Amino acid sequence: MKTPSALLLAGTLLVAGSAALLARVLLTPPPPPPVVEKPVEASKPTYPAVLVASRDLRPGDFIDASAVEWKASDNAYDERLYYTRGSEAASQLTGAGVRLPVAAGTPLTSALLVKPNEPGFIATVITPGMRAITVPTSQTASQYSMLTSGDRVDVVVNLQRENEQDTGIIQNGDLMKVLIRHTEGEASEQRQRMIRQVLGATSQSPVPRLAAQTLLQNVRVLSLNNRVRSPLQQRPEETEKSRKNPDAYPNPWAETVTLEVPPAYAERLALASQIGTLQLVLRSSQDIGDGLVRPGTGKVTTLAQTTSVYSASTPAKQSFDKAPSARVFHGDARNDVYFDDYK
Incomplete structure (x- = not known):
């Protein structure tokens, strides 16, 4: 073989091998990238929304839907102190009162709000x-089942019979003891006749010292038996029993009533409650006027002005031909006392 032919064949084989190698390299897919494991991020915990003030609140304000709003929370709030979404306490805040100033956006707590009857x-x-x-x-004085917090009343004091002052009249039992002691030595018949005459002369049926007076007018009732209604009181849930009988749950009769009065009138009521019964006279809801508490008229109504039944039943004064007398002994001295007013 000639040298040029050998070189040509060798070159051809070299080119073919190179082409085959190049084709193999080009047709072979690249190796997959190395798998890099990324750390799994822990999911963030979710917390219930917390109730916050939607506007500035002042003491004396009452909670309604416009005063509060829910705010998403990034941390946990103690449900015993804060009001969180889904808690039973948060659903019962309508009508609650504000104790302290609260800025808008501040989470509400049980120390800032107080619910009715708390x-x-x-x-x-x-x-x-x-x-x-x-x-x-x-039960009678508090207008049983008709009075509730927020109503307006007049306060009337009634002087009680057991608080009557002594009229100064000698009771027959006491006078009997005096006569028996001072008529010793008289003949039995004469002694008894003298006692009967004197007792008949002093026997009276005085009109009981009962009286009533209106102390205050247009007084607002705050609570009955420490139960008070909020100005934003919610309507109670309707039950099967209440649907059948709307009057199934009357107001319980009150043993105590809390009234709103000026400071000076509080002293008057405190004294009046010690001498008699305080009657509450319900006023019309259309008769509030300017809402101010006013003193009573000062007029005192006595039993004699109310009825004449006592004066009609009082026995007529007994007349005597001779003034009744009592014989009083002081040692050996004897003295006859005559009741000249009953001649």
């Missing part, structure tokens, strides 16, 4: 400058 709620209801005084009452 201790401290009446303090949020009292008008500035007024006072709350609790007085004892009875």
